[in-house]
Amino acid sequence: MKNISKKWKRILPAMLLVLALAFLAGCGGETKPAGDTMVYGSQDYTAINPALYEHGEINLLIFAGLTAHDADNNVVPGLAEKWSYDKGAKTWTFRLRKNLTFHDGEPLTSADVKFTLESILNEKNGSEIVSNYADIKKISCPDARTVKIQLKEENVGFPEYMTIGILPKHLLEGKDLTTDEFNQKPVGAGPYKLTEWDEGQSITLERFDGYYAGKANIPKIIFKIVPDSATRLLQLESGDLDMAQLTPKDGKALMKKDSDCSVYEMDTADYRAIAYNFAGSKLFKKYPELANILSYGIDRQAILKSVLLGEGEIAYSPIQKNPFNDSSIEKFNYDPAKMKSLLEQDGWKKNKDGWYEKDGTELKFTIAAMSDDQVRVDMANMCAEQLKKEGIHATAENRKELDWAGQDACIIGWGSPFDADDHTYKVFTTGAGDNYTGYSSADVDRTLEAARSTDDNSLRKQYYSTFLHRMTEQMPFTYIAYIKANYGVNKAVKGVDKNVVLGHHGVGIFWNVADWKLER
Template structure:
């Protein structure tokens, strides 16, 4: 069984003292605003990937800094040519997609990129012996061929409207992985790509060091070296940013707000499609009850969470399709503030009556459950506490519990969890696997074992249809059914918050997905950044 984290990477705790020593050589001063030594940038993030192989889910939406796809995304998330000389063409029936490669692209080791490498990459994802979480994303792909060194032809089983968006997948060199067990290959830690940076070293639990690829087809990077520091604890990451160790750090909204007005720093609040919510498992007799789920959905005060927990860096959330999407269904939007009266009336009608300690019960079973969250994530902790307080007001007792991901894993079908996902791209991305019945229990794909034939049919229609109106109708049905069943209580869409030295130029924020650590972060175009 494939198991992935809800952040699609493993969070690794880092000792503060060890990290300080490890990065000391990367900074010429601990004075805020002082540049790092030479042309090195040091960025800090909460988590590190399990692998650096795109076939195994590293940086598949582009901006991985190490690899390139046939297409890329610009600052507005529009598709632009990547390794392809121009955007691939789609046949009239939508089932044949043809890409022509750029001339002169080479991998980090100097070998030329060919269509055979592209074909190998996609065939490897489809290989059942490879533990790729991407295989279901490419179910529509029947074959991929390389009729000549510069041409790639994809043949689809059926038309799939967002297929070009799937071509952001980083291309790997066939010669490096052919004949190997891809799941255990050394390439996964020491990869060779075509991107603006190549891997110098990866110290697990500490940092990833990248050096400039001067042969990059997009132009020689302005920075010679990039250090990505992995610091799981939010507070430690903030302390080390203030100590001058980092040029940029991803921080929780409240911690980032502490840098507002501080000399030598500026704060970037980046809009996202990244939501946080409470996953309610169907294996727990309390959270499986529709009345409990719907009551909790009414009880949570989203406006207060955005103002308090997020410090205003976000907006209320009611479903997995962001309000900025053309596929968003207005009918699922609720009230941002809590409605405890409606919640208690619903619970009364369902037979959940007040009992000892004002905790409701039905047939001797108290309305009580545990809400897990990753202990190192201060934002999820605060959200868990806010949900707990709101639930108590309507007679539902929640016990918040901070755990490691390894401790969370075996409890996914019995205990609720503060989770995060989301994408600004196509609604087929993420939601198909997160809510489809066939994925129930596959790690963090549908971890709560939610099953709905209406949702399954709508999600399948959404990916099978090429007509925009029919796709919109399918995703409308999906969102309405999800809102009725409440397998999740959505809380908020975040703004990702970063603290930067104020001497950095060239930063170009764009709407971000949930996954935004090494790849797709504020530093997606760091190869063009400069210092004053």
């Protein structure tokens, strides 16, 4: 009995450890969300500031703009109750609602609006969205509730850009906006206020009782940092997450599960493309015509089927989901024979190794993709393999950070469900803030400038048609596909708008978050 007792003393701790691990795995190793708390599976954040950083779905919860969007992505009043435009003076006048406050109780006035716009325009801050506001000439505040914004040139889409979250001047004036602790302790006027940030783990938001549109229904929302889609899937199944965006593969997997979650396959204006570096790549700087030629070598249908599992549609235009789109433009349908014919007409010949070459330069380049985006990684790999088969020495590479100055090409994503000016003017005009590739076309510049300078929709449609036709003569990208956004949503979460067309990275799903309910 003594020997048996010693044996169990050795074995028992190991058995208990195994049982404990099994228990933790079974329940996700997490505490289930409380009845009044919704937990969202989110990408990580290092800073939250709508004036500096464009991509951040959390902005819609913490901040509020003068304008907002409704279910149809139309511009509607936000912090501003009304606005008007003086065409002769090129001046927009916004009238704020009464008794607006920030999360800290301080008044929100026209001075805060002026401060926000001036912060965006300040070159030292390096705002990612500065191109949207570059036409601002003068900002004045006749009184605490009125702000006048005079433009250098007309921009009929300007109210669209006033959805930008307003910053508190009293907390940021005189400080370095890029390094201030505000970026980790943001204070806005949105439906939720940040109460805790556990770096790399979670961001806790509690409803703001002073929200101009009324107190939100769900008392607390936690943005739990879960960057990996497969992990999100597991935590949705276990109940540790109430909601999360998933890859198409994981979305399909969740549909097959007997769980408490539904999967929403949501339409977006978010496209993926190969972006060529006309400024930093020796190859594409010397031979920019390759962007057009190579576009015939990409089998988009195969990528749509394999990478997106059929969820989405083949892309050919940056405004494909917009009423100003022109579907008659050249679509660069898959035609490898035409690609090779055009290469040979352009002076490219295959060398002894079977790769195309011209004047001693091999047609060799790398397509980069962000390593944390599996869809882009898979697209880069498929594009490279398709081109290789035809004699183009293309390779794919996963990177933690993109090298906009030195890379050859990358899988890029753009697209907006809002005014056609958004994600066109700032992406394709020469020298614009989001024109990362050095693309330049005088014709494109002129037509996009004209399109934003008239409120006559028939004229705007003509201008955008001209823009698209000029673009196809000198392609900036090889368009691949518009993607869908897959959201796993616990059935206890009510009020999510499944029909709204989402923007880049699926942003926009929180447009009506104050109306959501949690019924556990």
